[in-house]
Amino acid sequence: MKRKHVLIYVILLLLGTNLWASTITVCSTCSIKTIKEAIAQAADFDTILIKKGTYKEFNIRIDKPLTLIGEDHPIIDGEEQGEIIQIAANNVTIDGLHIKNVGTSYTSDYAAIRVIRSEDFLIQNVKLEKLFFGIYLERSKNGKVLNNTIVGDAKDEYNSGNGIQLWHSQHIMVANNSVQQVRDGIYLEFSDFITIENNYSANNLRYGLHFMFSNDDIYEGNTFESNGAGVAVMFSKRINMHGNTFKNNWGTASFGLLLKEINDAEISGNTFEENTVGISIEGSNRIVYKNNDFIRNGWAIKVRGACYTNTITRNNFLYNSFDLAYNSNLNDNVFEENYWSDYTGYDLDRNGIGDIPYRPVKLFSYIVNRTPETIILLRSLFMDIIDFSEKVSPVFTPDNLVDAKPLMKRIK
Amino acid sequence: MIKILKYSFYDLMRSRWSYVYFLFYLLLGFVLLFLNNELSKAVITLMNVIIVLVPLIGTIFGVMYFYNSKEFTELLLAQPIKRSSIFFGQYLGVAGSLTMSLVLGLGIPFALYGLFESNAIWDFSLLLITGAFLTMIFTALAFNIALSNENKIKGFGYAVLVWLFLAVIYDGLFLMSLIVFEKYPLDNFSLIATMFNPIDLSRTLILLKLDISALLGYTGAIFKQFFGTNLGLMISIVMLTLWTIIPVWRLGYKSKRKDF
Structure with a gap:
């Protein structure tokens, strides 16, 4: 009985190798x-x-x-x-x-x-x-x-x-x-x-990663470094961007991430480090930005217009020249519970949340958006003075563009 | 002139303020490098300090020294010495000792942190050169003001006003004109406006050398095209030299005609 079995196996095996590969x-x-x-x-x-x-x-x-x-x-x-x-x-x-x-x-x-x-x-x-x-x-x-x-x-x-x-x-x-x-x-x-x-x-000439008319995609854990202009996501829906690193996209027209006509995306856990513009956003709605780190960028986020119901929460904004550039007086986006390294408020009740709201748009950032030539006054004493006075009593920057619950400590 | 220069210089070297100034920069240099161990980052922070503080200290120190050594100056004037050598000697003594405090005070900590092996050395030398120029310029301006005003309070007031104007108000006017005329091409205007203020000129010169210049975008590109070339650098150095020479020349001119 056993021998018969072995024989069948051997035959099958031989047949198999002949049949397959x-x-x-x-x-x-x-x-x-x-x-x-x-x-x-x-x-x-x-x-x-x-x-x-x-x-x-x-x-x-x-x-x-x-x-x-x-x-x-x-x-x-x-x-x-x-x-x-x-x-x-x-x-x-x-x-x-x-x-x-x-x-x-x-x-x-x-x-x-x-x-x-x-x-x-x-x-x-x-x-x-x-x-x-x-x-x-x-x-x-x-x-x-x-x-x-x-x-x-x-x-x-x-x-x-x-x-x-x-x-x-x-x-x-x-x-x-x-x-x-x-x-x-x-x-x-x-x-x-x-x-x-x-x-x-x-080191790519144009973009590290480029989406056009592509939906329901995920990219995570990638590193984009020293490209002509980081990552461009255009005309796409439901893209999930998670845990990527955007680094050293540094040049006059460079950015880490460009969003153009993007809806319902999620951007979380990414690191944007030393880009001219961390994220440049145009016509993008219902996007959640969460747990990202923006470190030493020229502009951390540049909002160019037509961006509604976005949520920016629990991000770290560390030592950027400008945290946010915003080109309209209308704000429909929510900034909440972020850590801003420029925040100078206090926390009397010790609950980890600053008692006075933080205004991420500096007056200089607002002026530069209006008249780009004025950027030449970057780091002049006069700009520091008017930024300070605007911080104390805001006149030009949108009133409701505030982080009402700025965190006192960096999110780990 | 050399003798008076030497006298002023040693007098200042012995004075407490030179040491304080020197120690301040020494401390600043060490603290900056201690806080962020990266030379090129420290250069940016240092720029902010130098652009504001060096002119202020040059101005105050210049005015103070001129008024304080007034009696000695009058004594010298009674001697058979050329007037211009008295004032030039004093001026160079003050400007020289301030520049030395700056260069040594910042140079020592940076050299200890390995400046010579790093590629920040050019940015740093440019920083020191503009710092030296700013000292010369603002000391000369201060001497001019002090010479023209017998009243100490007035002299001090004008000196601080000049500093305030060049450091702050000028930029405000500059900004206003950029905004008011935003419909017009402003590249050449901003280039020229930068040239006419030594503080702005130094700031732009240093900023464009650092990698932060990428932030300046289109305007920066035009500036870079200008300042990046040898011609642009030459013109800026010439402008800074002019800014030094004109007040110094006026100092000589006025001192000759002044009735003491």
Whole structure:
């Protein structure tokens, strides 16, 4: 009885390996020398193992479910001829390749890896270098882009591409990638239910992360550093931004985070450090800002208008040149229980909440908003004096723009 | 002139106020660096102090010294010495000792905290240079005022008024004109208006060197285009020198004609 069982198992096992996956090895001394050849010969669900070496190939089209694994990061050199890998099938995995020299074009967006109308793909541990577009997902679903390293050499916006671009894609996970020196680090257009986690996006020409018309996305734990202008979230709904770091986006027109026409978002637990403008807000409603740290920014928050029913609560505002710039006399936003390092009030009843309200808009900030040229008087004694007198008896700044319960101690 | 300079200088070096002034800067430098261990951040805080305090102390000290040493000046005037050398000697003595207190008082703590290895050294030297210029300018202004006013109270009043005007009121007028004429292009106007006030000029010069200049935005870009070039820096230094030379020249001119 037992022997029969073992026999069946063995037969099943043999059958199984035949049925599912065989491995095709590609190397310079093997019988199959190019990746294209290997793909042509492979059956569905095969694994192609690419050994170390340099493969000068481009327009590699994967049209069946395959797994491509690179051993010790084999180099695929496109020699600037055009697109390098195109995925046009479901269940494709690409792992451990080093792709470089993607062609630059002004008419088509050549990418190092393009995914077209595919599902359940996995792109991981890939290194991209000298690229136009990096990983381009087009009308795709349920995929993962993990642990990739993208280093571009972009110099001008008009002839460079984005690191990771999602277009009309849904339910994609983008995590632990590092994107540097491209135009937009990560770019989303018409892409919903995307999770962007723990990525590092730095030194990009335009934005570290850029949303356009994309809804219900989450990004958390990312670091955006020294980009042309941090993160831009535009024309999108229900975006959840949590635990990110926006750092050193420092330049005359830079900002950590730009919100334009954003509704019902939540921004919590982020750190904005040394940006010219921490958050620049325009036409954004019903947003909750909670537990963020604004440290040493030029302006912590710059409200440019048409922003209603936002709640700003339990944030730390530490040593910013201006805590808040506000361009209208109408205020419909709530500031409550924040810690302001500029607050000089007292707390007689010792309940941790200052007894006199804090006015986050300084008179100088108000004047600069009206006449930008006056910024040249920054740090002059006269400005300190009128700021002080405005603080004592407000005349110009909106009356109801106050934090009625400023905290005495920084929120940990 | 050298002899009188030396005399004034040593007289001041022995006086308590020079030490107090020196110790004040020494303490300020150490406390600042103790509180934030970063040189470039300390430079910004220091700028705020220097821009306001150095002119004030230069003015007060200059007026005070001139009135106090009046009898000695009259004694010297009876000797066969050129009038201009008496006053220039005294002026350089005061301005020199104040500048020395400033440079040493701030230089020592910063040097101890590793200024020479840090890249803040240029910002810091610029800070000291403008500080020295401000001392020279405001001492010269103070001497002028004291020379023109026999009445001590009046002299003091005018001196403080000059400081108040240049440090505070000028900026107020500047701001008002920027707001009133906001419909017009104001770049050149603000450049010129900055040039005509040594305190504003020093402030802008230092601000543009620090990375806080990114806050200045579009206006700052125009200023940076001007001050960032060697030509701009030259023009500002020339302006500061003019601000020193004109009062000093007037001092010589007036002293020659004054009936003591």
